Structure formats: C-alpha cells, structure tokens
Amino acid sequence: MRRIERNWDPWETAWLVQNAHRTSLEDVCTYLGRSEASVKSKAKRLRAAGKDVGPLRKCGTTPALCPECGELRRRFAGDTCRACAEREKARRTMAEIARLGGDVAGRGSARPPAKPGESDAEAEDREEVYWRRVADAARQRLRTLRKKM
Numbered sequence: 001m002r003r004i005e006r007n008w009d010p011w012e013t014a015w016l017v018q019n020a021h022r023t024s025l026e027d028v029c030t031y032l033g034r035s036e037a038s039v040k041s042k043a044k045r046l047r048a049a050g051k052d053v054g055p056l057r058k059c060g061t062t063p064a065l066c067p068e069c070g071e072l073r074r075r076f077a078g079d080t081c082r083a084c085a086e087r088e089k090a091r092r093t094m095a096e097i098a099r100l101g102g103d104v105a106g107r108g109s110a111r112p113p114a115k116p117g118e119s120d121a122e123a124e125d126r127e128e129v130y131w132r133r134v135a136d137a138a139r140q141r142l143r144t145l146r147k148k149m
C-alpha cells in the first residue's frame, strides 16, 4: 500500500539540508517520520534547486543517496557511489585521449537493460559493472594510443 506523503514543513527541509551529510538515511527517516522514497525524492528536488544536500550514508551496509546520481547506493568511493566514480574515471580518460588527439568516437558498449523487478542492490551492481567496463576499455585505448606515440 502506498501512503500519501504529507507536505514538507520548512523546518523539515531546513533540517534535512543541515543534517543529511552527518547522519544516515535511516536516521533521517526515523527523525522526520518519513519513508525512504519521500526523503530521497526531497533530497533530489533540493539538489536540483541548487541546495547543498550531503550524501545520506552512515556505513558501507547502510544504503545512502549518492549526491551524483541521486540513487540509493551501498558502495561508495569518496563522496559518490562507485558507479559514478567509475563513470568519472572513464570521462577523464576519454578527455585525456581527446587531448592526445586520439579517437573518442569509439564503439560504445551496450548498456545491460534493467531486469524486471530488480532490486536496488541488483541495479547498483549492474551500473557499477557497466561503468567499470567502460572505464577499463577507455584506459586500454589510452595505453594503446600512448604506445603508438
């Protein structure tokens, strides 16, 4: 059953902005008496509006919001989830390839589609595996390019 979420009071919004980065998503939900979906979508909306809402996480096992993609993640590398970290690595490697005059058009690898009814954990695994493969492929191309120089 889906509960209708009540509107956010200004103090709740202010509290979320001030405390998101120093507590876990679960604690935010408990404190505000809201569902994870409600807190997650509110944080996303606030970030879209330019508010600095920190990542919601406590430890590796507590799913938290990745500030980069806005998804609930279990594994982080620095401030962003590992999928976002791998994507950033791939982006930087491609920029380096372009700087060296290499071809960045390349054959992109197909993104695996979401399984019907997949869990957050499965979606996270899929994203992470995909971006790691993209980052590895980019690194390999950069290595080949440097050898030719």
Ligand SMILES: [Zn+2]
Residues within 6 Å of the ligand: 066, 067, 068, 069, 070, 071, 073, 080, 081, 082, 083, 084
């Ligand atoms: Zn992310």
